[in-house]
Amino acid sequence: MTGDCVFCAIAAGTHPAPVVYEDEDTVAFLDITAVTPGHTLVVPRRHAADLWEIRPEDWAAVARTAHRIASRIRSELDPDGLTLFQANRAAGWQDVFHLHLHVVPRATNDRLHRPWVASPVPLERLEGMRRRLDLRTTAQN
Structure with a gap:
């Protein structure tokens, strides 16, 4: 547990939360600022501030629990749909600095909107960035 981290306290059972699932590695609980009914957060028990800090096995555990929660939400x-949302650092819209994955049930016309408008970019404009990020050309995998 990390000092004053509310999600660490929830994971440790020392802070109240509407928990809907827990296992050895994760805890899932209803978001107290839910944007739709059933909006659930999945957190790793082991503190990691964001995706850059989390251990791969803990991230895999979060994904497994999110899948389980999504199945329960569906049943x-x-x-009508489901949105998964995971933010990193303040510039990425993270507000609690313990990695968490939002599992948000969606209804047609629920008035939630994408934060950006997608528009195609020509492949030739992507080539420089593709080369910079291409893991196939490095020993780092």
């Missing part, structure tokens, strides 16, 4: 709430 119990029958949403």
Whole structure:
């Protein structure tokens, strides 16, 4: 547990939360600032501030739990869709600095909107960045 981290306290059971699932590696609980009914957060028990800090095995555990929660949301709430959202650092819209994955049930016309408008970029404009990020050309995998 990390000092004053509320999600560490929830994971440790020392801070109240509407927990819907827990296992050895993760805890899932309803978001107290839910944007839709059933909006659930999945957190690793082991503190990691963000995706750059989390151990791969803990991230895999978060994904497994999110899948389990999504299945339960589907069977119990029958949403029209589902959005997963995970933010990193203040510039990435993270507000609690313990990695968390939002599992948000969606309804058609629920008034939630994408934060950006997608528009195609020509492949030739992507080539320089593709080369910079291409893991196939480095020993780092």
